Amino acid sequence: MTLTELKYIVAVAREKHFGHAADACCVSQPTLSVAVKKLEAELDVKLFERSAGEVSVTPLGEEIVRQAQSVLEQAAAIKEIAKRGKDPLAGPLTLGVIYTIGPYLLPDLVRESIARTPQMPLMLQENYTSKLLEMLRTGEIDCAILAQPFPDAGLAIAPLYDEPFLAAVPATHAFARRQSVSAAELKSETMLLLGAGHCFRDHVLAVCPEFARFSSNAEGIRKSFEGSSLETIKHMVAAGMGVTLVPRLSVPCAALPGALPRSQGAESPVRYLPIREQDGGTPPMRRVVLVWRRSFPRHEAIATLRKAIHACGLPGVTPLP
Secondary structure, X not given: OOHHXXXXXXXXXHHOOHHHHHHHHOOOHHHHHHHHHHHHHHHOOOOEEEEOOEEEEOHHHHHHHHHHHHHHHHHHHHHHHHHHHHOOOOOOEEEEEEOOOHHHHHHHHHHXXXXXXXXXXXXXXXXXXXXXXXXXXXXXXXXEEEXXXXXXXXXXXXXXXXXXXXXXXXXXXXXXXXXXXXXXXXXXXXXXXXXXXXXXXXHHHHHOHHHHHHHHOHHHHHHEEEEOOXXXXXXXXXXXXXXXXXXXXXXXXXXXXXXXXXXXXXXXXXXXXXXXXXXOOOOOEEEEEEXXXXXXXXXXXXXXXXXXXXXXXXXXXXXXX
């Protein structure tokens, strides 16, 4: 039994597909399949049920995969302890980021990180929250920037900032010339949503929960649409297909109400409006946090990364100590 074989079975259990698992492990599918069969023969158990186009984990296999995840995490910790003995800031730090944060934070963060700790390059991984949590547990990434809530599963968590949501409406919409809009007013609009798997979709539905019921019936086809990314959704808004909510960092300062008029070029086809709450409520926002395994030994690296994020001077968000 080797750590490589354990890595392979964890990947197969996660991807539910031998080809995708092989790609994730940067090996050929035959190499991965032979290794998995070898481990099954050694343990004299069947870890996976194989059928055409589908792979499922057996009940006993689930227990073994969980233990394999723990072993891989501990093995990674041994390597990190050895690195820390030399310099906790030496060597790459693997950082996961969700899709609705990465494009708007990473350019500034990478520049700040290079300036502060050039000996600690950031290795970046964008993905869904659920996938990043799984990668944290298996040691494939060292830490991740996520938006709460999520199942923390015993992870260490440090707050980064609170980020308000803005309403994005077409320039031709009746709301476009206003300085703000209420959540109640948005509920009567055609809402554009990110697809399933994006945590920001859940945040939008928390503000406008009535749109959740449209996803499974014919009325939903007329009432709400789904996109694969925030930028896709913005283009749909620009085309007049509806409205949506976006996080503040995804909005250029020049597109906000009260910004100086553009000196040249066409006017933006999308307007971004602050969302006010009625009856003294709190405007909708999300809390962005940095998470890592409690067993991860490079505490100085985590602290340095957090300082670099706070030094980015992110507009419109509230930094948290």
